[in-house]
Amino acid sequence: MSKLALLGGTPVRSKPFQEYRTIGDEEKQAVLAVLDSGILSQFLGVYHPHFYGGPKVQQLETDWSKFYNVEHSVTMNSATSALYAAVGAVGIEPGDEVICSPYTMSASASCVLGWSAIPVFADIDESTFCITPESISRVITPHTKAIVVVHIFGHPADMDGIAALAKQNNLAIIEDAAQSPMAKYNGKYAGTLSDVGVFSLNYHKHIHTGEGGVAVTNDAMINQRLQLIRNHAEVVVDNMGVTNLVNMVGQNYRMTEIEAAIGIEQLKKLPSLVKKRVEIAAYLSKKLSGLPGITPPKLRSGSVNVYYEYCIKYSQDQLGIHRDLFVDALTAEGIPMYKGYVRPIYLEPLYQQRIAFGSKGHPFTNYNYQGSVDYSKGICPITERMHEAELMFTDVCHAQTSERDIDDVAAAFEKVLRNLGDLEPLARSRQ
Numbered sequence: 001m002s003k004l005a006l007l008g009g010t011p012v013r014s015k016p017f018q019e020y021r022t023i024g025d026e027e028k029q030a031v032l033a034v035l036d037s038g039i040l041s042q043f044l045g046v047y048h049p050h051f052y053g054g055p056k057v058q059q060l061e062t063d064w065s066k067f068y069n070v071e072h073s074v075t076m077n078s079a080t081s082a083l084y085a086a087v088g089a090v091g092i093e094p095g096d097e098v099i100c101s102p103y104t105m106s107a108s109a110s111c112v113l114g115w116s117a118i119p120v121f122a123d124i125d126e127s128t129f130c131i132t133p134e135s136i137s138r139v140i141t142p143h144t145k146a147i148v149v150v151h152i153f154g155h156p157a158d159m160d161g162i163a164a165l166a167k168q169n170n171l172a173i174i175e176d177a178a179q180s181p182m183a184k185y186n187g188k189y190a191g192t193l194s195d196v197g198v199f200s201l202n203y204h205k206h207i208h209t210g211e212g213g214v215a216v217t218n219d220a221m222i223n224q225r226l227q228l229i230r231n232h233a234e235v236v237v238d239n240m241g242v243t244n245l246v247n248m249v250g251q252n253y254r255m256t257e258i259e260a261a262i263g264i265e266q267l268k269k270l271p272s273l274v275k276k277r278v279e280i281a282a283y284l285s286k287k288l289s290g291l292p293g294i295t296p297p298k299l300r301s302g303s304v305n306v307y308y309e310y311c312i313k314y315s316q317d318q319l320g321i322h323r324d325l326f327v328d329a330l331t332a333e334g335i336p337m338y339k340g341y342v343r344p345i346y347l348e349p350l351y352q353q354r355i356a357f358g359s360k361g362h363p364f365t366n367y368n369y370q371g372s373v374d375y376s377k378g379i380c381p382i383t384e385r386m387h388e389a390e391l392m393f394t395d396v397c398h399a400q401t402s403e404r405d406i407d408d409v410a411a412a413f414e415k416v417l418r419n420l421g422d423l424e425p426l427a428r429s430r431q
């Protein structure tokens with residue numbers, strides 16, 4: 001019956017959890033070899049063999065395609081760049097509506113604005129936190145042209161239902177699998193189930209190259225357009241014989257040889273890193289199952305969750321105190337735990353004030369846009385409820401975490417639940 005740490009007692013755990021680290025000697029040697037070669041990037045923004053980048057970039061793309069069993073992989077300097085390239089590659093035009101998730105990293109929606117198109121937000125499912133065929137169908141209009149599906153926190157979205165809906169309505173699908181490398185939906189990899197899938201190689205993801213991203217596709221035309229947008233399309237199309245000039249304004253989204261060399265080594269490590277993460281998350285779920293008011297992450301049958309974050313649903317109805325106080329109590333016990341994820345994207349000032357490019361409201365006020373998108377508070381009630389009161393997550397489920405560490409997490413939950421009554425004065429004072 002020890003006293004809660006939030007009320008001055010001794011915490012369950014004072015030792016910090018291990019940081020997630022994936023870089024080792026393999027990456028170091030690979031980088032040194034690139035440095036020795038003197039060629040840190042071999043891209044040329046013209047129609048030339050070097051338009052496709054250097055040997056490490058091309059090897060990473062070959063390895064990535066083989067690993068994910070896709071026809072084409074196009075490396076970029078970030079997943080954000082890859083998302084921008086993907087929206088352009090599928091032919092989105094100014095004023096088109098693209099359906100997005102409101103509960104994701106901001107670029108999953110701003111990539112749409114980047115082509116002067118309009119993000120329209122569909123609500124999430126309260127057990128997978130992904131957008132669903134039902135929520136998407138509610139916001140389809142005659143202006144809808146595509147869906148950006150995010151496999152959030154490591155769990156795949158319901159791709160069969162979404163693909164059927166897209167087919168009926170003639171919509172392109174882009175999958176944002178930044179948080180879900182090796183996640184599976186009915187035996188197939190998330191990110192490989194649509195027109196284009198996007199993976200991230202930023203520092204916080206399952207594997208990383210510092211910064212980086214990869215777009216994958218089985219469509220030769222989309223592949224070519226991704227490569228053109230990555231690398232100065234406007235001065236390449238003519239010599240390449242490309243006649244569809246729609247969105248062929250290029251950027252420099254190119255990955256360097258150094259990052260590619262690291263990526264080649266990181267990809268080899270991905271299966272074991274993911275396996276350990278899944279095992280440790282399963283161990284935590286087993287320990288938390290049966291606790292009142294706490295729902296461990298749900299898993300759709302046929303799906304593999306790769307637990308970018310370990311998300312728990314909290315019930316204030318059952319436990320009486322607000323999630324935020326419960327999380328404060330866990331944090332005080334030495335367990336890293338976060339209150340909700342990001343603010344629902346449409347509540348950010350850009351969407352509330354409709355100021356993106358310039359001061360006159362482009363693209364929302366552009367004559368190309370014939371729709372009437374709504375960004376009011378309340379449009380995605382499940383998302384808002386998850387964010388404000390029901391979702392909490394921890395980032396301790398990864399390959400450097402042991403079962404003993406997880407025992408501490410479970411012990412902290414049990415301790416807080418056992419002493420919930422002691423938190424009531426604090427709960428009242430916060431109302």
Ligand SMILES: *Cc1c(COP(=O)(O)O)cnc(C)c1O
Binds near residue numbers: 104108176213
């Ligand atoms: C990290 C992340 C991105 C962006 O990745 P970068 O490589 O940092 O640009 C996009 N979408 C989601 C869901 C992410 O988690």
